[in-house]
Amino acid sequence: MSxxxxxxxxxxxxPAQGHMxxxxxxAHHLAIRGLTITILVTPKNLHxxxxxxxxxxxxxxPLVLPFPLHxxxxxxxxxxxxLPAGGFRTMMCALGQLYDPILDWFRNHGSxxxxxxxxxxxxxxxxxxxxxxxxRYCFSPSGAFGMSVVHSLWREMPKRKNVxxxxxxxxxxxxxxxPWWQLSPIYRSYVEGxxxxxxxxxxxxxxxxxxxxxxxxxxxxxxxxxxHHARDLxxxxxxxxxxxxPSDEVGPAERGRTSSVSATEINSWLDKCDDHTVVxxxxxxxxVLNNKQMEELSLGLEKCEVRFILAVKxxxxxxxxxxxxxxxxxxxxxxxxGRGLVIQGWAPQVKILKHKAVAAFLTHCGWNxxxxxxxxxxxxxxxxMGADQxxxxxxxxxxxxVAIRVCEGDETVLGSDDLARILASTTYERWMEKRVxxxxxxxxxxxxxxxxxxxxxxxxxxxxxxxK
Numbered sequence: 506m507s508x509x510x511x512x513x514x515x516x517x518x519x520p521a522q523g524h525m526x527x528x529x530x531x532a533h534h535l536a537i538r539g540l541t542i543t544i545l546v547t548p549k550n551l552h553x554x555x556x557x558x559x560x561x562x563x564x565x566x567p568l569v570l571p572f573p574l575h576x577x578x579x580x581x582x583x584x585x586x587x588l589p590a591g592g593f594r595t596m597m598c599a600l601g602q603l604y605d606p607i608l609d610w611f612r613n614h615g616s617x618x619x620x621x622x623x624x625x626x627x628x629x630x631x632x633x634x635x636x637x638x639x640x641r642y643c644f645s646p647s648g649a650f651g652m653s654v655v656h657s658l659w660r661e662m663p664k665r666k667n668v669x670x671x672x673x674x675x676x677x678x679x680x681x682x683x684p685w686w687q688l689s690p691i692y693r694s695y696v697e698g699x700x701x702x703x704x705x706x707x708x709x710x711x712x713x714x715x716x717x718x719x720x721x722x723x724x725x726x727x728x729x730x731x732x733h734h735a736r737d738l739x740x741x742x743x744x745x746x747x748x749x750x751p752s753d754e755v756g757p758a759e760r761g762r763t764s765s766v767s768a769t770e771i772n773s774w775l776d777k778c779d780d781h782t783v784v785x786x787x788x789x790x791x792x793v794l795n796n797k798q799m800e801e802l803s804l805g806l807e808k809c810e811v812r813f814i815l816a817v818k819x820x821x822x823x824x825x826x827x828x829x830x831x832x833x834x835x836x837x838x839x840x841x842x843g844r845g846l847v848i849q850g851w852a853p854q855v856k857i858l859k860h861k862a863v864a865a866f867l868t869h870c871g872w873n874x875x876x877x878x879x880x881x882x883x884x885x886x887x888x889x890m891g892a893d894q895x896x897x898x899x900x901x902x903x904x905x906x907v908a909i910r911v912c913e914g915d916e917t918v919l920g921s922d923d924l925a926r927i928l929a930s931t932t933y934e935r936w937m938e939k940r941v942x943x944x945x946x947x948x949x950x951x952x953x954x955x956x957x958x959x960x961x962x963x964x965x966x967x968x969x970x971x972x973k
Contacts, residue, residue: 511541519624521585522790524646527721530749536561538968547572549583573602628708640716649730651893653677658692659709687895717742723953744963748876765849778862787816788869803837805924813845816852865931870894882947884939890915
C-alpha cells in the first residue's frame with residue numbers, strides 16, 4: 506500500500522499513439538477506483554499525461570526517465586508516430602535499456618509499486634518484476650483474437666518454405682488461415698541468433714509468462730477468444746476492460762498533435778450534411794500512404810458522389826524519401842470543396858464517428874479505430890495494412906458481419922474506379938444490414954462499460970485482485 510492508502514502500481518505505456526492512449530485511459534479508470542499510480546514516460550511523451558495529471562493530481566505521478574540513445578532513431582524522436590512502421594522494432598529494443606534505471610528507481614523508492622502494468626511490446630518488464638518479486642500484467646491494446654495469433658506465432662515459430670505459404674492456426678478457435686505476408690512484420694523479420702530479434706522473441710514469450718493479461722475489448726465482442734486465452738495461459742487472470750476510449754475533451758493540444766482543421770469547423774461541416782451520407786476515411790496515427798496510393802484514393806473520392814472526410818498523415822522524420830509519401834495531389838481540395846473535407850494531421854475521430862451524418866468508416870483496421878467505430882455504431886470498409894490488422898479484418902468481416910473488405914496490404918494500390926464504386930455502395934439499401942449490426946454491437950459495448958456491465962465488473966475485479 507502507498508502512503509495515500511491506495512495500492513501503488515507502475516504503469517508503463519509503449520510510446521505509440523495506438524498503444525499509449527488506451528493504457529492511459531485504463532490508468533484513469535484505475536485511479537477512479539482508488540489506486541495510486543506512477544506512469545513511466547520519457548521527456549517528449551510527458552505532455553501525453555497532461556489530462557490525467559490534471560484530473561488525478563493526488564493519485565497519478567509521472568516518472569520521467571531519459572530516452573535511451575539508439576543509432577537507428579533520429580535525435581529528438583521518442584514516439585513511433587515520428588517513425589515509419591519499421592520503427593516499432595527499433596523502439597522496442599531501445600526501451601529495453603531502461604531496465605536498470607527502473608530497477609534503481611524501485612530500490613530507492615520509499616513505497617514502491619506492488620505491480621507493473623506494461624504494454625505488450627514491453628514484455629521484458631516481466632523479468633524486471635520477477636527480480637523485484639512483484640506481479641507484472643501485460644496490457645494489450647490489440648483485441649483478444651489478434652493477440653491469439655501473436656501468441657501462437659512466437660510460441661510455435663512457424664517457418665516459411667515457399668513464397669505463397671499459408672499458415673493455419675489450428676489451436677485458435679475457428680482455425681484462422683493467413684498467407685505468410687499477412688503475418689506480423691516483426692515476426693517475419695525474425696532471424697535466429699540476431700541479438701535484437703532474440704530480445705524481441707524473449708519479450709513476447711515473457712508476455713505469456715506474466716501474472717495476468719488485460720485486454721482492451723469486451724466479452725460480448727470476443728468471448729470465444731478471451732476464453733481461449735484463459736485456457737492457453739492456464740489461469741483465469743484475463744481481464745477484458747474495454748472499450749477504453751479517450752474523452753471527447755482530449756483534443757490535439759493535449760495529445761501534442763496539430764490539425765489543419767479545428768474540431769468546431771469539422772462539426773459545423775457535418776451538421777450541414779444529411780444523416781448517414783458521409784464516409785470518413787482515415788488510416789490511423791502510424792500509416793502513411795505512398796503517393797501512388799494517395800493519387801488513386803483522391804481520384805476515387807473525386808469520382809464518387811458521396812460526401813467524405815479524409816484525414817491524412819504526412820511523411821515522418823524516419824521516411825528516407827519524404828517526398829514519396831503522404832502528398833495530397835495539387836488542386837484536389839479545391840475540386841472537392843463543399844462535398845469533401847480534408848484534414849491534415851490530427852482528427853477528432855471519436856467525435857466524427859459519433860456524428861449522425863457518418864455512414865461508413867474506411868479504416869486500416871487498427872484496434873482503437875475499430876472500437877471507436879463500434880462504439881459509434883458505424884459499419885466499416887476494411888483496408889488492413891499490417892500488424893494485427895489482417896486478423897482484425899477477419900473478425901470484422903467474416904465473424905461479426907460489420908464490415909466489407911475493400912483492399913489488403915500497405916503497398917497495394919486501390920484503383921480509383923473500384924474505390925468510387927465501393928464508396929457509392931454505402932448509400933445503397935443493403936448497407937443498412939451492416940448499420941443494423943453495427944448498432945447492435947454499439948449497444949453491447951455501451952452496456953459493457955456502464956455500471957454493472959461486463960467490462961465495468963472486470964475493472965473492479967482487477968483492482969480487487971491487486972488489493973489482495
